[in-house]
Amino acid sequence: MMDHIYRPETLTIHAGQIPDKATGARALPIYQTTSFVFDSADHAASLFNLQTFGNVYSRLSNPTVAALEERVAALEGGRAGLASASGMASEAMVLMTLLQQGDHVVAAGALYGGSVSLLAVNLAKMGITTTFVDARKPEAFAAAIQPSTRAVFAESLGNPSLTVMDIAAVADVAHAHGLPLVIDNTVPSPFLCNPIQFGADIVVHSATKYLAGHGTTLGGVIVESGKFPWGNGKFPGMTEPSAGYHGVKFFETFGDFAFCMRARMETLRVYGAALSPMAAWQILQGTETLHVRMERHCSNARKVAEFLKNHKRVAWVNYPGLAEHPDHALVQKQMRQVDGEPGASGLLAFGVKGGLQAGVRFIEAAQFMSHLANIGDTRTLIIHPASTTHRQLDEAQQVAAGVLPDMVRMSVGIEHIDDILWDIDQALERSA
Amino acid sequence: MNNDISALLRILRDYRTIAIVGLSAEWSRPSFFVAKYLQGFGYRIIPVNPRYAATGTPILGETCYASLTEIPVPVDMVDVFRKAEDVLPIAREAISIGAKCLWQQLGVVNLEADALAREAGLDSVFNRCVKIEHARLKGGLNWAGINTGVISAKRQG
Numbered sequence: 001m002m003d004h005i006y007r008p009e010t011l012t013i014h015a016g017q018i019p020d021k022a023t024g025a026r027a028l029p030i031y032q033t034t035s036f037v038f039d040s041a042d043h044a045a046s047l048f049n050l051q052t053f054g055n056v057y058s059r060l061s062n063p064t065v066a067a068l069e070e071r072v073a074a075l076e077g078g079r080a081g082l083a084s085a086s087g088m089a090s091e092a093m094v095l096m097t098l099l100q101q102g103d104h105v106v107a108a109g110a111l112y113g114g115s116v117s118l119l120a121v122n123l124a125k126m127g128i129t130t131t132f133v134d135a136r137k138p139e140a141f142a143a144a145i146q147p148s149t150r151a152v153f154a155e156s157l158g159n160p161s162l163t164v165m166d167i168a169a170v171a172d173v174a175h176a177h178g179l180p181l182v183i184d185n186t187v188p189s190p191f192l193c194n195p196i197q198f199g200a201d202i203v204v205h206s207a208t209k210y211l212a213g214h215g216t217t218l219g220g221v222i223v224e225s226g227k228f229p230w231g232n233g234k235f236p237g238m239t240e241p242s243a244g245y246h247g248v249k250f251f252e253t254f255g256d257f258a259f260c261m262r263a264r265m266e267t268l269r270v271y272g273a274a275l276s277p278m279a280a281w282q283i284l285q286g287t288e289t290l291h292v293r294m295e296r297h298c299s300n301a302r303k304v305a306e307f308l309k310n311h312k313r314v315a316w317v318n319y320p321g322l323a324e325h326p327d328h329a330l331v332q333k334q335m336r337q338v339d340g341e342p343g344a345s346g347l348l349a350f351g352v353k354g355g356l357q358a359g360v361r362f363i364e365a366a367q368f369m370s371h372l373a374n375i376g377d378t379r380t381l382i383i384h385p386a387s388t389t390h391r392q393l394d395e396a397q398q399v400a401a402g403v404l405p406d407m408v409r410m411s412v413g414i415e416h417i418d419d420i421l422w423d424i425d426q427a428l429e430r431s432a
Numbered sequence: 433m434n435n436d437i438s439a440l441l442r443i444l445r446d447y448r449t450i451a452i453v454g455l456s457a458e459w460s461r462p463s464f465f466v467a468k469y470l471q472g473f474g475y476r477i478i479p480v481n482p483r484y485a486a487t488g489t490p491i492l493g494e495t496c497y498a499s500l501t502e503i504p505v506p507v508d509m510v511d512v513f514r515k516a517e518d519v520l521p522i523a524r525e526a527i528s529i530g531a532k533c534l535w536q537q538l539g540v541v542n543l544e545a546d547a548l549a550r551e552a553g554l555d556s557v558f559n560r561c562v563k564i565e566h567a568r569l570k571g572g573l574n575w576a577g578i579n580t581g582v583i584s585a586k587r588q589g
């Protein structure tokens with residue numbers, strides 16, 4: 001008998017959580033504990049040696065956190081997941097596991113500002129260098145690869161550049177050089193896009209955004225495809241005895257979930273960026289409505305983009321869901337349909353006529369649209385990236401990250417569309 | 433190959449005596465992980481490895497045999513930790529001793545052996561780990577955020 005294939009709308013609610021073995025509780029219990037008892041000295045030894053699967057300490061694993069890890073892994077069509085305290089923590093877990101001093105990364109230029117800082121500043125301090133390339137040019141990724149390159153990093157849908165990358169084309173480049181493709185899939189969420197389906201090897205999420213969905217809780221999750229050939233000679237940390245964990249050979253021992261096990265036991269265990277059980281539970285409440293929310297985010301954002309396009313006080317609109325967006329064909333290829341249109345998520349950017357000052361006036365004139373540095377909330381959010389999220393970058397880095405001086409980024413919420421359009425219109429009128 | 437959830441659950445429920453071909457006595461080897469885990473869940477494991485049989489070294493308290501045909505008790509499952517090219521003669525022996533399942537471990541794929549076992553009426557699984565599948569289906573593997581594929585409104589265990 002073939003196993004039934006469940007749809008994403010069911011996985012958002014069920015994956016990773018079956019009724020509690022001890023109590024029968026249907027909703028997920030919050031295992032708010034730091035530690036777990038050992039049955040015996042031998043049981044303790046087996047757990048530490050990873051011979052028996054089980055919990056030891058919540059910095060390594062926790063049943064409530066594990067439910068989130070499995071749910072996101074299932075939604076992404078991956079083999080395993082690993083949660084940590086924020087999206088940035090998850091990104092750091094991936095890169096700190098993959099890379100060591102002297103290694104090199106090829107990354108898309110149009111990245112979230114925090115990711116640029118991690119690569120260009122923090123990892124550079126440790127002797128890990130990064131070449132940033134145009135996300136729209138797969139050949140630029142190929143040209144930037146060096147003998148010391150060990151990872152290719154990009155976003156499925158750039159924040160805030162709204163560049164959509166051809167995942168399959170860049171995956172082909174990475175794989176031709178024996179490298180894993182790491183994709184930040186935060187903006188589409190796993191409901192709208194599954195990068196593994198197009199060849200990505202590791203997916204990173206800021207679960208703070210659409211997965212949690214309500215602007216309440218920080219968290220991050222990584223997912224591995226289970227398909228990358230870690231034994232290709234470039235990743236001795238995956239194949240040789242681990243200096244960081246009892247001499248375990250991770251790839252040989254854990255096979256297609258070896259990367260997450262190594263990130264858990266070597267990296268998360270030591271850096272300590274664990275997700276709290278309470279936070280995992282709150283994020284899981286969000287995931288149960290992910291599919292319903294994403295459909296509304298997409299349809300509202302499309303209507304907002306159309307409205308802005310025709311507004312006399314708007315200089316330009318950037319929304320991948322518009323047919324004229326340069327990456328629209330990729331949106332059609334890589335993203336789920338919502339109401340017969342490609343679901344391009346809820347993020348858009350536009351220029352207010354009058355430049356930087358008019359943009360600032362627009363933001364300050366908003367009635368219920370919130371001026372803050374987050375995306376993926378139920379509420380509509382607006383921000384001026386050049387003076388906030390990306391201010392730590394110089395102007396050349398800002399432009400490389402897709403940030404223009406007059407640009408307003410909007411994360412369209414799930415309020416009534418007429419109210420959103422009303423607030424935009426009145427704020428634009430007052431921006432003049 | 434029997435790789436769907438219902439077949440794997442039946443195999444893990446019914447086959448309690450497992451000969452592990454290529455079992456190592458080194459604690460850090462994957463085969464030792466698997467054997468120790470299975471013992472912990474009440475399975476009888478029978479080591480098969482000529483290296484340890486020659487010196488009479490027991491593994492995990494069990495006598496080690498040089499080959500499947502030397503095992504004096506009925507064997508339900510033959511779990512293979514050997515290179516793919518070595519599996520075919522092991523499959524023939526598994527059939528000859530009346531085993532009910534040939535299981536080729538994660539990374540071990542010999543399609544000829546798989547076909548031979550199935551033709552002889554054995555269950556056959558390949559490129560899977562007994563420990564991982566047991567933990568996936570019996571509720572241990574979700575400890576580590578593995579995508580178990582299990583969706584259910586019933587308690588697991």
